[in-house]
Amino acid sequence: MKKLITACVLVMAGATSAYAATTMTAVPAQSSTVTNYYKQSVYDPKQNKIGDVDDVLVDQSGKITGLVIGVGGFLGAGEKDVIVPFSAVKSAKKDDKWYLTLDETKDNLKNSAGFKYNKTTTSWEPEKK
Template identity: 50%
Template sequence: MLKSYVLAGALIATLSGAALAEKMMNRTTDRPSGAMDRSTTETTGAPQFLTTLPQNALLVSNIHEQNIYDPQENKIGEVKDLVVDRSGKISAAIISVGGFLGIGKKDVAVAFSDIKAAERNNKWWLTINATKDELKNATGFRFDKNKGLWTLGGK
C-alpha cells in the first residue's frame, strides 16, 4: 500500500514537472484562466497547489500491478514497479515475466516510454512491442530490500 502512495506521489511530481516545462515554453503567451503562476512560490519554496489536472492523465494506479500485453494481445507479464529519476520523470518500468505463482518469475526493466496505454472497456490496456521470450531473455533485476532499489542480478 505504501509503495502505491509513493508511486502516486512520483507521478504527481512528474506531471508537475511537465506543467513547469510547458509554462517555461509559453512564458510570453497569454495564460489560460486557471493557470498558476509560480513566480510567487519560487522564492519561498512553498508548494504549488493545482486547481486542475490533465484530463487524459495516466495514473500510477492504472499502471502498477497491471497486466502488460504484446501487440498480438497475449499477456506477457505484469508491471511490478516504476522507477522515477531524480528529476521526477518515470524512466523505467519493472515487468515481472514468466513463472507460476511467483516461482520461476523474472523481473526485467524496460524504458517507460516503450509502454503504450489505451483505454478499453473503461480499463487501461498496457502493451509493449516485445514478446514474452524477449522479456525472459532480457537482463534480470532484483529488488534489494536493504538498499531500497532495483539492482542487476535477477535470474
C-alpha cells in the same frame, strides 16, 4: 521583556512559514497516476499477456524512466523481473477497458537481463548469475 517576547513571536512565525507545505490548486496538465501502471498487466501486440508491472522507476526530478515487469513463472514463483523504458509501454483501449502494451514477446523478455530488488539499498540491481 516586551522586546524578548516580540522577538520570540517573530522567530516562531518565521520558522512556521518556512516549513509550510506547498500545495497545488489544480491537477498538473497531462498528468497520470501511477495506478495506471503499477500492478497492471502488460500485453504484446497480439494481446497475449507478457507479465505485470511490479514497480515504477522515477528519477530525481520526478520523471518516470522505466517500468519493472515480472515475466514468466507461475503465481510469482520462477518469475523474472526485467526493466523496460517507460516510453516503450503504450496504453490501448478495447471494449471500454484500458490496458498496457509492449512491442515485445514474453520469450524476448525472459531472455533479457534480469533484476532483483535489494531491500537494504531500496534499489533494483542486476541479477547475479
